[in-house]
Amino acid sequence: xxxxxxxxxxxxxxxxxxxxxxxxxxxxxYQKLKEIVQTYLPDDVSVDAIRPESNFTTELNINSxxxxxxxxxxxxxxxxxLENEDMDGMLTVGDALTIIDNKISDK
Amino acid sequence: MNTKNILDKLPYxxxxxxxxQLETVSETGVTGSFTFLPDAxxxxxxxxxxxxxxxxxxxxxxxxxxxxxxxxYLMGDELGQNIKIGFSNSSMEFLEPVYPNEKVTVKSExxxxxxxxxxxxxxxxxxxxxxxxxxxxxxxxxxxxDAK
Numbered sequence: 001x002x003x004x005x006x007x008x009x010x011x012x013x014x015x016x017x018x019x020x021x022x023x024x025x026x027x028x029x030y031q032k033l034k035e036i037v038q039t040y041l042p043d044d045v046s047v048d049a050i051r052p053e054s055n056f057t058t059e060l061n062i063n064s065x066x067x068x069x070x071x072x073x074x075x076x077x078x079x080x081x082l083e084n085e086d087m088d089g090m091l092t093v094g095d096a097l098t099i100i101d102n103k104i105s106d107k
Numbered sequence: 108m109n110t111k112n113i114l115d116k117l118p119y120x121x122x123x124x125x126x127x128q129l130e131t132v133s134e135t136g137v138t139g140s141f142t143f144l145p146d147a148x149x150x151x152x153x154x155x156x157x158x159x160x161x162x163x164x165x166x167x168x169x170x171x172x173x174x175x176x177x178x179x180y181l182m183g184d185e186l187g188q189n190i191k192i193g194f195s196n197s198s199m200e201f202l203e204p205v206y207p208n209e210k211v212t213v214k215s216e217x218x219x220x221x222x223x224x225x226x227x228x229x230x231x232x233x234x235x236x237x238x239x240x241x242x243x244x245x246x247x248x249x250x251x252x253d254a255k
Contacts, residue, residue: 063195064193064224064247065193065195065196065224065245065247066195068221068222068223068224068247069224071221071222072219072221084222087222
Protein backbone atom coordinates (compact mmCIF):
# COMPACT_ATOMS: atom_id res chain seq x y z
CA UNK A 1 0.00 0.00 0.00
CA UNK A 2 2.79 2.35 0.96
CA UNK A 3 4.64 1.52 -2.24
CA UNK A 4 1.66 2.56 -4.41
CA UNK A 5 1.49 6.00 -2.78
CA UNK A 6 5.17 6.49 -3.41
CA UNK A 7 4.79 5.64 -7.11
CA UNK A 8 1.90 8.04 -7.42
CA UNK A 9 3.85 10.87 -5.82
CA UNK A 10 6.84 10.30 -8.04
CA UNK A 11 4.85 10.09 -11.24
CA UNK A 12 2.87 13.24 -10.64
CA UNK A 13 5.56 15.82 -11.44
CA UNK A 14 6.62 13.72 -14.42
CA UNK A 15 3.09 13.69 -15.81
CA UNK A 16 2.78 17.39 -15.18
CA UNK A 17 5.96 18.10 -17.11
CA UNK A 18 4.92 15.82 -19.93
CA UNK A 19 1.67 17.77 -20.15
CA UNK A 20 3.50 21.06 -20.59
CA UNK A 21 5.84 19.54 -23.12
CA UNK A 22 2.90 18.23 -25.18
CA UNK A 23 1.15 21.58 -25.07
CA UNK A 24 4.28 23.25 -26.40
CA UNK A 25 4.58 20.64 -29.08
CA UNK A 26 1.01 21.21 -30.22
CA UNK A 27 1.79 24.86 -30.77
CA UNK A 28 5.02 24.02 -32.57
CA UNK A 29 3.29 21.41 -34.73
CA TYR A 30 0.62 23.89 -35.72
CA GLN A 31 3.28 26.48 -36.54
CA LYS A 32 5.22 24.00 -38.66
CA LEU A 33 2.07 22.92 -40.50
CA LYS A 34 1.11 26.55 -41.07
CA GLU A 35 4.53 27.22 -42.65
CA ILE A 36 4.06 24.27 -45.03
CA VAL A 37 0.53 25.32 -46.03
CA GLN A 38 1.65 28.91 -46.53
CA THR A 39 4.04 27.82 -49.31
CA TYR A 40 1.15 26.50 -51.40
CA LEU A 41 -1.35 29.26 -50.69
CA PRO A 42 -2.61 31.06 -53.84
CA ASP A 43 -1.70 34.77 -54.06
CA ASP A 44 -5.29 35.85 -53.43
CA VAL A 45 -5.58 33.99 -50.10
CA SER A 46 -4.21 35.67 -46.99
CA VAL A 47 -1.99 33.82 -44.52
CA ASP A 48 -4.48 34.88 -41.82
CA ALA A 49 -7.02 32.59 -43.50
CA ILE A 50 -5.06 29.58 -42.21
CA ARG A 51 -6.96 28.50 -39.10
CA PRO A 52 -7.57 25.04 -37.63
CA GLU A 53 -11.08 24.99 -39.08
CA SER A 54 -10.02 26.14 -42.59
CA ASN A 55 -10.92 23.75 -45.39
CA PHE A 56 -7.91 23.25 -47.69
CA THR A 57 -9.80 23.24 -50.98
CA THR A 58 -12.95 25.29 -50.43
CA GLU A 59 -11.52 28.00 -48.15
CA LEU A 60 -7.77 28.08 -48.75
CA ASN A 61 -8.25 27.43 -52.47
CA ILE A 62 -5.49 24.79 -52.59
CA ASN A 63 -5.87 22.39 -55.54
CA SER A 64 -5.53 18.62 -55.30
CA UNK A 65 -2.04 18.63 -56.84
CA UNK A 66 -0.75 21.09 -54.24
CA UNK A 67 -2.51 19.20 -51.47
CA UNK A 68 -0.35 16.19 -52.41
CA UNK A 69 2.73 18.40 -52.05
CA UNK A 70 1.54 19.56 -48.63
CA UNK A 71 1.14 15.91 -47.56
CA UNK A 72 4.64 15.06 -48.84
CA UNK A 73 6.13 18.04 -46.97
CA UNK A 74 4.23 17.02 -43.82
CA UNK A 75 5.73 13.52 -44.16
CA UNK A 76 9.25 14.99 -44.39
CA UNK A 77 8.91 17.56 -41.62
CA UNK A 78 7.19 15.26 -39.09
CA UNK A 79 8.94 12.07 -40.25
CA UNK A 80 5.69 10.14 -40.75
CA UNK A 81 4.00 8.29 -43.65
CA LEU A 82 0.45 9.01 -44.73
CA GLU A 83 -1.85 6.56 -46.52
CA ASN A 84 -4.58 7.20 -49.10
CA GLU A 85 -7.29 7.09 -46.44
CA ASP A 86 -5.44 9.71 -44.37
CA MET A 87 -5.43 11.97 -47.41
CA ASP A 88 -9.16 11.38 -47.94
CA GLY A 89 -9.90 12.39 -44.36
CA MET A 90 -7.71 15.48 -44.46
CA LEU A 91 -10.24 18.20 -45.29
CA THR A 92 -9.22 20.93 -42.85
CA VAL A 93 -6.01 22.16 -41.22
CA GLY A 94 -7.31 20.67 -37.95
CA ASP A 95 -7.82 17.26 -39.64
CA ALA A 96 -4.18 17.41 -40.73
CA LEU A 97 -3.06 18.13 -37.16
CA THR A 98 -5.09 15.20 -35.82
CA ILE A 99 -3.56 12.88 -38.43
CA ILE A 100 -0.06 14.16 -37.58
CA ASP A 101 -0.70 13.59 -33.84
CA ASN A 102 -2.01 10.07 -34.43
CA LYS A 103 0.90 9.14 -36.69
CA ILE A 104 3.48 10.51 -34.26
CA SER A 105 1.93 8.66 -31.30
CA ASP A 106 1.78 5.43 -33.37
CA LYS A 107 5.51 5.57 -34.04
CA MET B 108 1.00 -3.87 -69.12
CA ASN B 109 3.12 -3.64 -72.28
CA THR B 110 3.92 -0.59 -74.42
CA LYS B 111 1.15 -1.40 -76.93
CA ASN B 112 -1.48 -1.43 -74.14
CA ILE B 113 -0.26 1.94 -72.93
CA LEU B 114 -0.53 3.52 -76.40
CA ASP B 115 -4.06 2.11 -76.77
CA LYS B 116 -5.08 3.74 -73.50
CA LEU B 117 -3.78 7.20 -74.40
CA PRO B 118 -6.69 9.65 -74.41
CA TYR B 119 -5.32 11.74 -77.33
CA UNK B 120 -5.88 11.79 -81.08
CA UNK B 121 -4.38 13.65 -84.02
CA UNK B 122 -3.62 16.55 -84.22
CA UNK B 123 -2.83 16.46 -80.51
CA UNK B 124 -1.21 13.08 -80.10
CA UNK B 125 2.53 13.48 -79.61
CA UNK B 126 3.60 9.88 -79.03
CA UNK B 127 4.63 7.52 -81.86
CA GLN B 128 6.18 4.71 -79.88
CA LEU B 129 7.52 3.68 -76.52
CA GLU B 130 10.93 2.05 -76.35
CA THR B 131 11.02 1.13 -72.66
CA VAL B 132 8.75 1.46 -69.66
CA SER B 133 9.30 0.41 -66.04
CA GLU B 134 8.39 1.36 -62.47
CA THR B 135 11.10 4.01 -62.54
CA GLY B 136 10.70 5.61 -65.96
CA VAL B 137 9.82 5.58 -69.63
CA THR B 138 11.45 6.30 -72.99
CA GLY B 139 9.43 7.16 -76.08
CA SER B 140 9.67 8.98 -79.37
CA PHE B 141 7.76 11.21 -81.75
CA THR B 142 8.38 12.69 -85.20
CA PHE B 143 7.02 16.17 -85.85
CA LEU B 144 5.39 16.07 -89.28
CA PRO B 145 5.80 19.23 -91.37
CA ASP B 146 2.08 19.60 -92.11
CA ALA B 147 1.22 20.34 -88.46
CA UNK B 148 -0.98 23.42 -88.24
CA UNK B 149 1.20 25.31 -85.75
CA UNK B 150 4.10 25.53 -88.23
CA UNK B 151 1.98 27.93 -90.34
CA UNK B 152 2.26 30.55 -87.63
CA UNK B 153 5.29 29.60 -85.52
CA UNK B 154 7.01 31.38 -87.02
CA UNK B 155 5.76 33.12 -90.17
CA UNK B 156 7.86 31.63 -93.01
CA UNK B 157 10.18 29.97 -90.50
CA UNK B 158 8.69 26.83 -88.96
CA UNK B 159 10.05 25.87 -85.51
CA UNK B 160 8.24 23.57 -83.06
CA UNK B 161 6.76 25.70 -80.26
CA UNK B 162 8.05 25.13 -76.73
CA UNK B 163 4.54 24.40 -75.50
CA UNK B 164 4.29 21.57 -78.01
CA UNK B 165 7.67 20.17 -76.90
CA UNK B 166 6.39 20.38 -73.31
CA UNK B 167 3.18 18.59 -74.34
CA UNK B 168 5.22 15.87 -76.07
CA UNK B 169 7.34 15.45 -72.90
CA UNK B 170 4.17 15.32 -70.79
CA UNK B 171 2.37 12.78 -73.00
CA UNK B 172 5.34 10.41 -73.08
CA UNK B 173 6.95 11.19 -69.75
CA UNK B 174 3.98 11.66 -67.47
CA UNK B 175 0.85 10.23 -69.11
CA UNK B 176 2.35 7.03 -70.57
CA UNK B 177 4.29 6.37 -67.37
CA UNK B 178 1.22 7.16 -65.27
CA UNK B 179 -0.92 4.69 -67.26
CA TYR B 180 1.75 2.04 -66.66
CA LEU B 181 2.00 2.81 -62.93
CA MET B 182 -1.79 2.88 -62.45
CA GLY B 183 -1.90 -0.58 -64.07
CA ASP B 184 -5.09 -2.51 -63.34
CA GLU B 185 -6.39 0.29 -61.14
CA LEU B 186 -7.03 2.27 -64.29
CA GLY B 187 -10.61 2.50 -65.48
CA GLN B 188 -11.84 2.77 -69.07
CA ASN B 189 -11.87 6.54 -69.16
CA ILE B 190 -8.87 8.06 -67.48
CA LYS B 191 -8.92 11.65 -66.42
CA ILE B 192 -5.63 13.46 -66.39
CA GLY B 193 -4.83 16.93 -65.16
CA PHE B 194 -1.55 18.62 -66.03
CA SER B 195 -0.63 20.27 -62.73
CA ASN B 196 2.92 21.65 -62.81
CA SER B 197 5.61 22.33 -65.38
CA SER B 198 9.05 23.83 -65.24
CA MET B 199 10.98 23.57 -68.49
CA GLU B 200 14.21 24.78 -70.00
CA PHE B 201 14.68 24.86 -73.79
CA LEU B 202 18.14 24.46 -75.28
CA GLU B 203 17.85 23.59 -78.99
CA PRO B 204 15.24 24.29 -81.68
CA VAL B 205 13.24 21.38 -83.16
CA TYR B 206 12.39 21.76 -86.86
CA PRO B 207 9.69 20.00 -88.94
CA ASN B 208 10.48 16.32 -89.70
CA GLU B 209 12.69 15.94 -86.64
CA LYS B 210 12.36 12.83 -84.52
CA VAL B 211 12.71 13.42 -80.81
CA THR B 212 13.19 10.97 -77.95
CA VAL B 213 11.81 11.69 -74.49
CA LYS B 214 13.34 10.09 -71.40
CA SER B 215 11.44 10.43 -68.17
CA GLU B 216 12.38 9.44 -64.64
CA UNK B 217 9.82 9.16 -61.86
CA UNK B 218 10.48 11.49 -58.93
CA UNK B 219 7.40 10.26 -57.06
CA UNK B 220 3.98 8.78 -57.65
CA UNK B 221 1.93 9.40 -54.52
CA UNK B 222 -1.78 10.00 -53.97
CA UNK B 223 -2.37 9.84 -57.76
CA UNK B 224 0.13 12.61 -58.47
CA UNK B 225 3.02 11.70 -60.72
CA UNK B 226 6.04 14.00 -60.77
CA UNK B 227 8.81 13.32 -63.29
CA UNK B 228 12.14 14.62 -64.45
CA UNK B 229 12.01 14.74 -68.27
CA UNK B 230 14.61 15.18 -70.99
CA UNK B 231 14.05 15.43 -74.74
CA UNK B 232 16.82 14.62 -77.23
CA UNK B 233 16.93 15.16 -81.01
CA UNK B 234 18.08 12.52 -83.53
CA UNK B 235 21.72 13.52 -83.09
CA UNK B 236 21.43 12.88 -79.35
CA UNK B 237 21.55 16.54 -78.41
CA UNK B 238 19.52 17.66 -75.39
CA UNK B 239 16.61 19.76 -76.70
CA UNK B 240 14.80 20.53 -73.46
CA UNK B 241 14.56 19.35 -69.90
CA UNK B 242 12.47 19.98 -66.86
CA UNK B 243 10.06 18.69 -64.28
CA UNK B 244 6.42 17.93 -64.99
CA UNK B 245 3.60 16.59 -62.90
CA UNK B 246 0.07 15.43 -63.45
CA UNK B 247 -2.89 14.11 -61.50
CA UNK B 248 -4.59 10.84 -62.45
CA UNK B 249 -8.20 10.06 -61.74
CA UNK B 250 -10.27 7.00 -62.42
CA UNK B 251 -13.73 7.34 -63.92
CA UNK B 252 -14.97 5.31 -60.97
CA ASP B 253 -14.03 8.18 -58.66
CA ALA B 254 -17.01 10.31 -57.76
CA LYS B 255 -15.05 13.56 -57.90
